[in-house]
Amino acid sequence: MGLPIPNSKLGMWLFLGTEIMFFTAFIGTYIVLRLGSGGWPNDPNVTHIRIWAGGVNTFVLLASSYLVVVAHESIAMGNIPRAKRYLIGTFVLACVFLGIKSYEYYGKWQHDILPGHIAEDDSQAMTKTLDDFDKLLTRQYARWVPDSEASRLADKRTVIDARTKEASGSDAEQITALKALDKEYQTLRTQHQELKLKLVPLSERLEKLKQDPKYAPLLGGLEAHHPIKYGNIFASTYFLMTGFHAIHVIIGMILFAIPLWIIGPFFKSPLDRRWTDYVENSGLYWHFVDLVWIFLFPLIYIL
Amino acid sequence: MTDGHSDQEHAPHHVWYFGIFGALCLLTMLSVLFDVFKIEGSKTIGGINVLLAFLVLSVASAKALFVMTYFMHLKFEGRWKFLLLTPTVILALGLPLALLPDVGVHYYTTDVPQDSAHVTERSHTELETTAESPH
Numbered sequence: 001m002g003l004p005i006p007n008s009k010l011g012m013w014l015f016l017g018t019e020i021m022f023f024t025a026f027i028g029t030y031i032v033l034r035l036g037s038g039g040w041p042n043d044p045n046v047t048h049i050r051i052w053a054g055g056v057n058t059f060v061l062l063a064s065s066y067l068v069v070v071a072h073e074s075i076a077m078g079n080i081p082r083a084k085r086y087l088i089g090t091f092v093l094a095c096v097f098l099g100i101k102s103y104e105y106y107g108k109w110q111h112d113i114l115p116g117h118i119a120e121d122d123s124q125a126m127t128k129t130l131d132d133f134d135k136l137l138t139r140q141y142a143r144w145v146p147d148s149e150a151s152r153l154a155d156k157r158t159v160i161d162a163r164t165k166e167a168s169g170s171d172a173e174q175i176t177a178l179k180a181l182d183k184e185y186q187t188l189r190t191q192h193q194e195l196k197l198k199l200v201p202l203s204e205r206l207e208k209l210k211q212d213p214k215y216a217p218l219l220g221g222l223e224a225h226h227p228i229k230y231g232n233i234f235a236s237t238y239f240l241m242t243g244f245h246a247i248h249v250i251i252g253m254i255l256f257a258i259p260l261w262i263i264g265p266f267f268k269s270p271l272d273r274r275w276t277d278y279v280e281n282s283g284l285y286w287h288f289v290d291l292v293w294i295f296l297f298p299l300i301y302i303l
Numbered sequence: 304m305t306d307g308h309s310d311q312e313h314a315p316h317h318v319w320y321f322g323i324f325g326a327l328c329l330l331t332m333l334s335v336l337f338d339v340f341k342i343e344g345s346k347t348i349g350g351i352n353v354l355l356a357f358l359v360l361s362v363a364s365a366k367a368l369f370v371m372t373y374f375m376h377l378k379f380e381g382r383w384k385f386l387l388l389t390p391t392v393i394l395a396l397g398l399p400l401a402l403l404p405d406v407g408v409h410y411y412t413t414d415v416p417q418d419s420a421h422v423t424e425r426s427h428t429e430l431e432t433t434a435e436s437p438h
Contacts, residue, residue: 003383013384017391021398028399035349035407038415042350051338058331066324069374073320287375294366297331298359302338303351 012281016288019248023292026244027299030237037230046228048107054301057100058293064093065290068256068283075276083279084260084271090286091256094249101246108235115239118231122199125225126192129202132222133185140178140218157182177214184209199224241296248289255282316379323373327366334362349407 003010034040041047071086108114119125134153141156144163150156164175188205191197203224209215210222228234254262259278264270336342337358344354372378399407 004381005383010383013387017387020391021395024395025398028395028402032399032402032407034351035403036409037349038409038413040350051335055331055335059328062324062327062331065370065374066320069320284375287370290374291367291370294370295360295363298334298363302334302359303356 006277008277008281009284012284016284019288023241023244026237026241027295030241030299033233033237037233039229041228041231041234046231047234048111048113049301050104051301053100053104054297057097058297060093060097060100061290061293064090064097065287067093068279068286072276072279072283075271075273075279078273080271080273084269087256087260087271087279091253091260094253094256097249098246101242108238113231113235115232115236118235119225119227120229120231121227125199125227126197126202128225129206129223130185130189130192132225133188136218136220136222137178137182137185140181144175144178178218181209181215181218184215199226238300241300245289245292245296248292252282252286252289255285316376318373320373323369327369330362330366330369334359337362 044050067086067089071083071090074080074086075083112118119128138153138156141153141160144167145156145159150159160175160179164172164179167175184205188197188202192202203226206219206222206224210219259271259275260269337355342355342358343352346353377384
């Protein structure tokens with residue numbers, strides 16, 4: 001009477017059924033939104049999506065699926081040391097996957113490819129560039145007028161004149177250059193507020209300022225932002241899908257860590273034949289995580 | 304951890320797991336090659352190349368079937384797998400299909416800031432209230 005499988009396995013399969021619906025909600029939404037949008041950032045120089053990262057991650061997850069299946073085979077046959085080795089291998093490959101994913105996420109964060117942060121038309125791009133300019137000036141002013149004294153740029157400006165009198169030699173030169181650069185910034189900001197500024201002249205002006213030896217050391221890496229149409233919805237769907245997938249990877253790692261390191265003394269894993277079903281069910285969960293990635297890889301990295 | 308299940312379903316089905324893993328790797332390489340060599344047809348829907356999408360998603364489906372059939376052992380399980388997976392798949396496909404006619408198809412003109420030609424006045428004043436940095 002009943003199904004010829006343990007209750008735990010049935011429970012895991014039912015859970016995986018719900019997980020299938022969970023992920024197809026996000027992936028289906030991504031597909032539908034992308035088909036319905038008037039354009040989608042595709043250029044890898046803009047999206048910073050590198051196929052090698054996705055490809056290596058696919059291979060890593062496939063290998064970890066293979067290792068976990070061999071681990072289950074081993075523990076079913078009673079070969080506990082082999083099962084332990086392969087489970088540890090699965091865990092290590094999961095860490096590698098998360099490592100590559102973190103590297104990708106860091107790249108996105110560095111280029112400010114985050115939901116809500118992306119400029120989608122010229123006006124937003126100019127505002128974002130000028131805001132960056134403002135932050136840069138505040139940092140440069142902070143060398144002479146520390147934040148403890150005056151945190152806002154406007155306040156720093158009122159104090160800087162007193163500093164100029166106290167300073168001498170090269171310091172005075174630098175403060176003069178900074179004030180001149182500040183004047184440039186304020187001109188651009190006023191033009192933008194009066195709707196007279198355009199994106200191409202702004203980026204050309206910034207390039208000219210960066211080439212001036214007086215301002216170059218102050219300006220650092222300031223770049224004019226360019227609009228990325230539909231960039232915010234791209235970032236939202238990207239982080240939604242890959243973020244939830246990464247959370248599931250972490251849960252899988254916890255499942256593997258439990259018999260290896262968490263229960264029982266740290267260097268003596270309690271793994272034995274009684275854990276066969278646990279390993280099988282954790283393996284099922286892990287294969288599901290792999291399945292989701294198998295679909296995420298072409299949808300995000302190739303198409 | 305065992306629930307007192309009978310031993311019959313654990314009768315050893317010998318699966319060459321490494322062979323399945325090898326096939327999965329080859330299929331992954333295949334989809335990467337599709338991208339690298341830009342195997343693209345002429346038709347594009349919503350900015351996505353139809354031929355490339357078909358090829359790459361077919362490869363993905365094949366990989367998924369390999370994982371499900373052999374790694375997840377579904378080849379050797381009973382008919383309950385259909386009872387479980389059929390409603391799941393129906394519901395899973397149902398959501399995108401339900402949204403497709405409204406969100407996925409363009410039969411109205413879009414009037415969104417990133418597409419609209421006349422963006423300056425309105426979006427500019429909206430931005431002014433948020434653009435002034437706290438410092």
